[in-house]
Amino acid sequence: MILEILSSALDAAPALVFAALGATLSERGGVVNVGVEGMMRAGAFAAAVASLAMPTPLGVLVGMGAGASVAAIHGLLCIRWRSDQVVSGMALNLVMLALGTFLLEAVFSSPSSTPSITQLPLVFGRSPLTWLALVLPFIVHFALYRTAWGLRLRAVGEKPQAVAAMGVRVAPLRFGAVLMSGALAGLGGAVLSTSTLDRFEHHMPSGLGFMAVAAMVFGRWTPLGAAGAAAFFAFGNALRVGLSSSAPELLEVVPKGVLLALPYALTLLVLSLQGAKNVAPAALGHPYDPELR
Amino acid sequence: MRKALPSILSVISAILICFIAAGLTRDFGTAVDAFMAMWWGAFGDWPKFLETGASTTLLRPLGEAATKAAILTFTGLSVTVAFRVGLFNIGAQGQLVVGALAAAVVGAKVELPALLHLPLCLLAAAAAGALYALGPAILKLKRGVHEVISTIMLNWVAVSLVDNWLVTGPLRATTSGDNSASGTDQIHASAELPRLLGDLSRLNFGIVLALIAAVLTWVFLTRFTRGFEWKAIGLSQDAARASGIDVERGFIEAMLLSGAFAGLGGAVLILGTELKYPASLGAPWGFDGIAMSLIGQGHPLGVLAISTLFGGLRAGGTRMQLFGVHKSFPELIQGLALLLVAARMLWDKLIDRLSPRKPA
Numbered sequence: 001m002i003l004e005i006l007s008s009a010l011d012a013a014p015a016l017v018f019a020a021l022g023a024t025l026s027e028r029g030g031v032v033n034v035g036v037e038g039m040m041r042a043g044a045f046a047a048a049v050a051s052l053a054m055p056t057p058l059g060v061l062v063g064m065g066a067g068a069s070v071a072a073i074h075g076l077l078c079i080r081w082r083s084d085q086v087v088s089g090m091a092l093n094l095v096m097l098a099l100g101t102f103l104l105e106a107v108f109s110s111p112s113s114t115p116s117i118t119q120l121p122l123v124f125g126r127s128p129l130t131w132l133a134l135v136l137p138f139i140v141h142f143a144l145y146r147t148a149w150g151l152r153l154r155a156v157g158e159k160p161q162a163v164a165a166m167g168v169r170v171a172p173l174r175f176g177a178v179l180m181s182g183a184l185a186g187l188g189g190a191v192l193s194t195s196t197l198d199r200f201e202h203h204m205p206s207g208l209g210f211m212a213v214a215a216m217v218f219g220r221w222t223p224l225g226a227a228g229a230a231a232f233f234a235f236g237n238a239l240r241v242g243l244s245s246s247a248p249e250l251l252e253v254v255p256k257g258v259l260l261a262l263p264y265a266l267t268l269l270v271l272s273l274q275g276a277k278n279v280a281p282a283a284l285g286h287p288y289d290p291e292l293r
Numbered sequence: 294m295r296k297a298l299p300s301i302l303s304v305i306s307a308i309l310i311c312f313i314a315a316g317l318t319r320d321f322g323t324a325v326d327a328f329m330a331m332w333w334g335a336f337g338d339w340p341k342f343l344e345t346g347a348s349t350t351l352l353r354p355l356g357e358a359a360t361k362a363a364i365l366t367f368t369g370l371s372v373t374v375a376f377r378v379g380l381f382n383i384g385a386q387g388q389l390v391v392g393a394l395a396a397a398v399v400g401a402k403v404e405l406p407a408l409l410h411l412p413l414c415l416l417a418a419a420a421a422g423a424l425y426a427l428g429p430a431i432l433k434l435k436r437g438v439h440e441v442i443s444t445i446m447l448n449w450v451a452v453s454l455v456d457n458w459l460v461t462g463p464l465r466a467t468t469s470g471d472n473s474a475s476g477t478d479q480i481h482a483s484a485e486l487p488r489l490l491g492d493l494s495r496l497n498f499g500i501v502l503a504l505i506a507a508v509l510t511w512v513f514l515t516r517f518t519r520g521f522e523w524k525a526i527g528l529s530q531d532a533a534r535a536s537g538i539d540v541e542r543g544f545i546e547a548m549l550l551s552g553a554f555a556g557l558g559g560a561v562l563i564l565g566t567e568l569k570y571p572a573s574l575g576a577p578w579g580f581d582g583i584a585m586s587l588i589g590q591g592h593p594l595g596v597l598a599i600s601t602l603f604g605g606l607r608a609g610g611t612r613m614q615l616f617g618v619h620k621s622f623p624e625l626i627q628g629l630a631l632l633l634v635a636a637r638m639l640w641d642k643l644i645d646r647l648s649p650r651k652p653a
Binding site: 213217261265 | 455618
């Protein structure tokens, strides 16, 4: 029973882990990313469509590219044109939500899903992306805390003027982080349409992007924390699904809706206990204007 | 005029981009037909009216457009008043959900004469939304939690609890029999928003409420001391505090009003069209409010105007399906328009280049 739940959590976690890591990268660089949901949707759609025409592993790469292209728009708006970062993210969510539905109808004449594709081949009995999700948090952690690039990126998220004074250009650093963030969110979306299922469905990613943002906040804007929180939330989801089939009488006591609300309620609780002021990157949400000192 | 220009240009460009997208996926003849169908479906089928003289060809589309416009106006105003003090209320969705539920419950469980019942439902919805918005304001003031994060979390808490528990569990419709009931109990007739034109159209009192709300908000924000204080807080908290304005009180009051507007949006949806809390609310009305507020440049009357436009396009959007264009097309236009409005600096530069600002 426990093993079964752990196993399904392992299958469900990667999408959330990748997206949460992506969100972390962008926000550590000082760019708010509430557009994760839209970037995941782009990734899920593009990966499924591309896999119709090419081997699925390549399709996953296309999904990452799609996520990164959406992020590129976010980057242009937020970094180049100093738009409000939350607005840009929410706008991208709205556009991707409608665009996905529109393309599904226009290209596949189906309101619900794309045709089936061959899923990613399994490695040691699991999707290769599951294994990647186990390793990647440590790689991102290393990159962020043990490399010069990581130090600069974190500095750009705290005090961009200081980084600029050192002679490092702020905009390209931030843009890179936003692009990587989009690629990771796209990868998370691709997990849904190439590993979890074998097609893109119209409701994808059904709020997982926002849950990834919650995981990032829960994990205090650190890669290991965010990935851990994502795994924890995924485990909670798997537990809920597992319980509803094996012990439905328990769900009479604790309703499904309460369990669904739990990740968000917990995040809010943790935030209100610790206070967020000294945890979030200091320059988060502030466009960098070289003329302001 | 210069201030409104980016919005107007953004909406026009968004419509053009979407027209080209529709043309490329079908063909341009179909795209023209589909867009005309949307337009007539939005603001009345004038050619058919002139031909047949049947007033329903005008009133039915206008009624649909007005009901949608009313909800959009309320959520748009919700985001707008919070913005005025510099708070970004992404939580309009959650506040709308709890407001809608409150309206549905009071509408179904309480029995009163219409003169009292309808106001009570509206009051309950506004209070529920306001209370739900109070949380983020307090968290921000006491614990420094950014309101964007707390309202995102509260959205999902509300949606999970209401849609997946209350409405499917404790509050599920009790009426048994041949009609398989989803959602909550039907509200009593005394709680319904009265229809203005009887059976001719679904046009209801909601649009009048929205109109009043928009005008009152405009008057409040521009003609009252408190409205001016809110603006000062939004422009600079420190400067406002230095000039003796109670910033904390401004935050709390603005969020309460913001939540109340979102809750009223939910009430208009339930008491005007759904007549119960349905299994699914259909559209993310609260998130749409962000678009309405920003495209409307945070001006209450701008919000009203832009909500009327998109309410109309959405009502007409359903007719596009006849031409193989998905009915979510107006949402695509709206999203693109918001994205373009977000690129404010780009428009400002363009406009300045085309007609240079006179030196002050």
